[in-house]
Amino acid sequence: MTQREILQHSPQSLIEKYPFLSSFFEGQHWMTKFNPNQPLAELFSLIDEEQAEDHAFDMHDFLDQLMDFIAEMQAFIGKESFVVNKLTILPGTNKSGENEGFEKLEFEPRTITSIVGPTGSGKSRLLADIEWVAQGDTPTKRKILINEELPDNAWRFSGNRKLVAQLSQNMNFVMDLSVKDFLELHAKSRMVTDSGALINKIISYANELAGEKFSPDTAITALSGGQSRALMIADTALLSQSPVVLIDEIENAGIDRKKALEILTGEDKIVLMATHDPLLALMADQRIVIKKGGIHSVIKTSAEERALMAELEKADLKQQQIRTALRSGAVLQYKMNV
Amino acid sequence: MNLVTISGPPSSGKTAVILKAAENLKNRGLKVGAVKFDCLHTDDDLAYEKAGIPVKKGLSGSLCPDHYFVSNIEAVTAWGLEENFDVLVSESAGLCNRCSPYIKEIKAVCVIDNLSGINTPRKIGPMLRMADIVVITKGDIVSQAEREVFAAGVYAVNPGAVIMHVNGLTGQGAYELSTLLFDENLKIDTLKGKKLRFSMPSALCSYCLGETRIGESYQMGNVRKIDIKNN
Numbered sequence: 235m236t237q238r239e240i241l242q243h244s245p246q247s248l249i250e251k252y253p254f255l256s257s258f259f260e261g262q263h264w265m266t267k268f269n270p271n272q273p274l275a276e277l278f279s280l281i282d283e284e285q286a287e288d289h290a291f292d293m294h295d296f297l298d299q300l301m302d303f304i305a306e307m308q309a310f311i312g313k314e315s316f317v318v319n320k321l322t323i324l325p326g327t328n329k330s331g332e333n334e335g336f337e338k339l340e341f342e343p344r345t346i347t348s349i350v351g352p353t354g355s356g357k358s359r360l361l362a363d364i365e366w367v368a369q370g371d372t373p374t375k376r377k378i379l380i381n382e383e384l385p386d387n388a389w390r391f392s393g394n395r396k397l398v399a400q401l402s403q404n405m406n407f408v409m410d411l412s413v414k415d416f417l418e419l420h421a422k423s424r425m426v427t428d429s430g431a432l433i434n435k436i437i438s439y440a441n442e443l444a445g446e447k448f449s450p451d452t453a454i455t456a457l458s459g460g461q462s463r464a465l466m467i468a469d470t471a472l473l474s475q476s477p478v479v480l481i482d483e484i485e486n487a488g489i490d491r492k493k494a495l496e497i498l499t500g501e502d503k504i505v506l507m508a509t510h511d512p513l514l515a516l517m518a519d520q521r522i523v524i525k526k527g528g529i530h531s532v533i534k535t536s537a538e539e540r541a542l543m544a545e546l547e548k549a550d551l552k553q554q555q556i557r558t559a560l561r562s563g564a565v566l567q568y569k570m571n572v
Numbered sequence: 573m574n575l576v577t578i579s580g581p582p583s584s585g586k587t588a589v590i591l592k593a594a595e596n597l598k599n600r601g602l603k604v605g606a607v608k609f610d611c612l613h614t615d616d617d618l619a620y621e622k623a624g625i626p627v628k629k630g631l632s633g634s635l636c637p638d639h640y641f642v643s644n645i646e647a648v649t650a651w652g653l654e655e656n657f658d659v660l661v662s663e664s665a666g667l668c669n670r671c672s673p674y675i676k677e678i679k680a681v682c683v684i685d686n687l688s689g690i691n692t693p694r695k696i697g698p699m700l701r702m703a704d705i706v707v708i709t710k711g712d713i714v715s716q717a718e719r720e721v722f723a724a725g726v727y728a729v730n731p732g733a734v735i736m737h738v739n740g741l742t743g744q745g746a747y748e749l750s751t752l753l754f755d756e757n758l759k760i761d762t763l764k765g766k767k768l769r770f771s772m773p774s775a776l777c778s779y780c781l782g783e784t785r786i787g788e789s790y791q792m793g794n795v796r797k798i799d800i801k802n803n
């Protein structure tokens with residue numbers, strides 16, 4: 235729509251045409267005084283100088299921002315170019331200026347990559363490079379490609395299109411809302427209409443992950459640690475805009491970690507997981523070894539390692555059962571059936 | 573010299589973000605100075621000094637801090653030029669939700685934090701709406717969903733801005749921000765002739781001028797009354 239056409243529309247008719255505009259108009263305080271069925275051109279002639287000053291309203295800024303918003307949103311809603319089928323990292327250098335130990339690192343949806351290495355070795359820089367879709371312009375000189383091409387600048391600059399979603403241990407819910415209202419709010423911010431079924435699915439996934447069930451009416455701030463984590467994972471899998479999910483360690487207690495990863499990959503996410511836990515590291519398809527601020531090597535998980543992982547899984551399960559048994563007051567036997 | 577105006581609600585993380593970004597600018601060999609505008613009190617000057625950043629501070633006292641900013645930014649800019657800074661950062665606590673200390677053609681950054689509540693982006697007016705870059709802090713404490721909801725709220729108010737997440741504690745994102753703060757082509761040698769992005773209401777009443785007594789006969793100048801009946 236051209237500026238002239240927009241001026242002939244009323245706020246109400248614009249919302250009918252572009253439902254996403256409701257959030258934009260909600261932020262326009264000056265509008266509340268007027269009839270939303272009047273064309274914008276008429277509204278502009280009604281607003282007097284004092285009102286304009288009160289609300290810091292400027293017609294030209296308003297129109298520019300409205301046009302920007304419509305253009306961006308349209309690009310955002312139905313555009314295939316923002317589907318990520320492959321993410322590629324081209325190597326740079328480590329802190330000492332030595333070349334990184336790989337030629338080309340590729341990530342596809344539904345795969346898991348673990349990141350291992352000492353704390354402070356450069357994991358955050360790697361994540362930041364991906365988030366900023368580095369183009370040789372960060373300290374590591376790495377380059378990121380999306381779908382094997384130079385990425386659209388919007389990945390870097392737009393507030394509505396971030397490449398990476400993050401899950402970490404110290405994140406908490408801070409809003410004062412029930413689980414259901416919270417998920418509705420998130421869905422609305424993503425312009426998802428008819429979110430009912432999706433919300434139910436998120437809650438049932440979260441309940442599968444956490445073990446102890448919660449209801450849609452529970453306040454998010456009242457959830458236990460495990461339940462919060464489970465809800466964050468299920469919500470990120472189904473409602474986050476970001477194609478890449480970075481997990482900073484998933485604690486062993488209170489959540490089914492294997493299932494958590496399955497839910498994320500099942501929703502076509504590219505999963506990156508920084509971990510010190512051997513079981514998690516081996517659950518990945520490949521692992522990145524970080525040393526001295528650079529990627530030292532990339533290792534595909536071998537069949538032998540997978541066999542080893544099966545052993546670790548058994549031990550892990552045994553430990554969980556013992557934990558549950560202890561908690562319920564049981565006396566343990568030397569030979570537990572697993 | 574580049575002048576960058578950084579503004580945002582109290583305690584949103586402005587100083588923390590500026591310090592982390594300044595570190596990266598210094599690593600590139602750029603000389604950074606700072607000025608803090610506040611209302612009654614600030615310790616930010618000590619934080620800048622400790623980081624080795626030359627700093628001036630201005631307290632507006634009973635005036636709107638943004639009005640005070642406009643009357644003083646030129647002198648501060650002259651100081652910055654004298655000191656040969658490459659980047660002069662002005663930090664203002666956004667205390668007046670109606671005004672904003674942004675100048676046309678001078679980079680304007682608004683710092684706002686994830687903990688401030690989802691309606692905050694709608695409440696803070698031109699300070700957010702007219703910024704070129706919006707930095708969102710304290711994402712390390714809240715969930716991914718809350719970050720997305722908050723960013724969407726910011727986006728609805730200022731769709732044209734670059735929206736970035738920066739962690740004021742670890743500095744994650746600060747390198748990226750720093751690359752946007754210095755631009756060879758945005759050098760200035762004076763502020764003369766530049767204009768505010770948005771006019772500030774003059775609204776001067778007798779209370780602005782120090783009147784303390786309550787009552788109709790003491791109210792002078794630009795006075796506006798609440799409409800109790802039709803409220």
Ligand SMILES: Nc1nc2c(ncn2[C@@H]2O[C@H](COP(=O)(O)OP(=O)(O)OP(=O)(O)O)[C@@H](O)[C@H]2O)c(=O)[nH]1
Nearest residue numbers: 582583584585586587588665709710738739740741
């Ligand atoms: N967790 C966390 N804390 C932060 C972050 N950024 C800033 N803080 C903390 O928030 C508090 C306020 O930060 P400041 O940088 O002083 O905020 P400010 O906006 O400069 O405050 P005023 O100048 O007083 O208005 C400090 O305790 C910071 O350490 C962040 O990204 N995460």
Ligand SMILES: [Mg+2]
Nearest residue numbers: 586587616663
């Ligand atoms: Mg400060």
Ligand SMILES: [Zn+2]
Nearest residue numbers: 636638668671
């Ligand atoms: Zn003011």
Ligand SMILES: [Zn+2]
Nearest residue numbers: 776777779780
């Ligand atoms: Zn007054």
